[in-house]
Amino acid sequence: DIQLTQSPSFLSASVGDRVIITCRASQAISSYLAWYRQRPGRAPELLIYAASTLQSGVPSRFSGSGSGTEFTLTISSLQPEDFATYYCQQLFTYPFTFGPGTKVDI
Amino acid sequence: QVQLVQSGAEVKKPGASVKVSCQASGYTFSTYLLHWVRQAPGQGLEWMGIINPSGGTTTYAQKFQGRVTMTRDTSTSTVYMELSSLSSEDTAVYYCARKNFVESRNLYYWGQGTLVTVSS
Numbered sequence: 396d397i398q399l400t401q402s403p404s405f406l407s408a409s410v411g412d413r414v415i416i417t418c419r420a421s422q423a424i425s426s427y428l429a430w431y432r433q434r435p436g437r438a439p440e441l442l443i444y445a446a447s448t449l450q451s452g453v454p455s456r457f458s459g460s461g462s463g464t465e466f467t468l469t470i471s472s473l474q475p476e477d478f479a480t481y482y483c484q485q486l487f488t489y490p491f492t493f494g495p496g497t498k499v500d501i
Numbered sequence: 502q503v504q505l506v507q508s509g510a511e512v513k514k515p516g517a518s519v520k521v522s523c524q525a526s527g528y529t530f531s532t533y534l535l536h537w538v539r540q541a542p543g544q545g546l547e548w549m550g551i552i553n554p555s556g557g558t559t560t561y562a563q564k565f566q567g568r569v570t571m572t573r574d575t576s577t578s579t580v581y582m583e584l585s586s587l588s589s590e591d592t593a594v595y596y597c598a599r600k601n602f603v604e605s606r607n608l609y610y611w612g613q614g615t616l617v618t619v620s621s
Contacts (some may be wrong), residue, residue: 396563429607438596438614439546445605455553486606490562493546
């Protein structure tokens with residue numbers, strides 16, 4: 396199975412901060428990576444897919460980059476609703492594993 | 502609009518089985534594979550497997566092989582996930598999900614989640 400690691404696992408930030416989360420895959424996955432935001436008590440929301448494609452309706456402060464084994468999610472200016480947990484997921488090969496998550500807290 | 506509506510919360514005893522349903526609407530059922538993902542309390546997301554509603558073929562994560570069965574009923578546009586030999590470690594919210602476009606790879610549409618509690 397492909398293992399995903401995320402760093403940091405936890406970060407403390409303020410409204411307006413620029414935040415960068417990294418996801419590393421144990422083997423190359425081309426650009427088959429998605430990013431999700433999950434707020435407490437809710438299902439995950441798709442932010443980015445194909446490593447860098449912004450899902451329609453998602454604010455432009457979110458961006459993604461990378462290919463192969465290293466990927467980043469950038470939030471250019473953190474908003475109150477962005478205090479949540481972020482997950483990456485590889486969709487290159489089964490099982491479609493998730494990263495362990497990055498919790499963004501105030 | 503696309504909707505995935507799941508069955509209600511379940512409480513099961515250790516050793517029992519649970520069957521969770523996910524009814525799809527707003528699109529052609531056979532067109533999109535459906536995934537199952539679970540999340541234990543306070544934990545991360547865990548991909549369990551996938552079913553092709555068109556032919557019923559499935560792929561399961563190794564961890565659940567032998568314990569999970571995913572099926573579908575095309576007459577009601579419903580997929581099912583049955584998990585057997587439950588233990589307390591199976592206490593989780595179970596989600597069904599599918600992608601946004603045929604040619605993409607992601608999970609965009611999600612069911613509301615079904616809480617399965619395993620307790621004696």
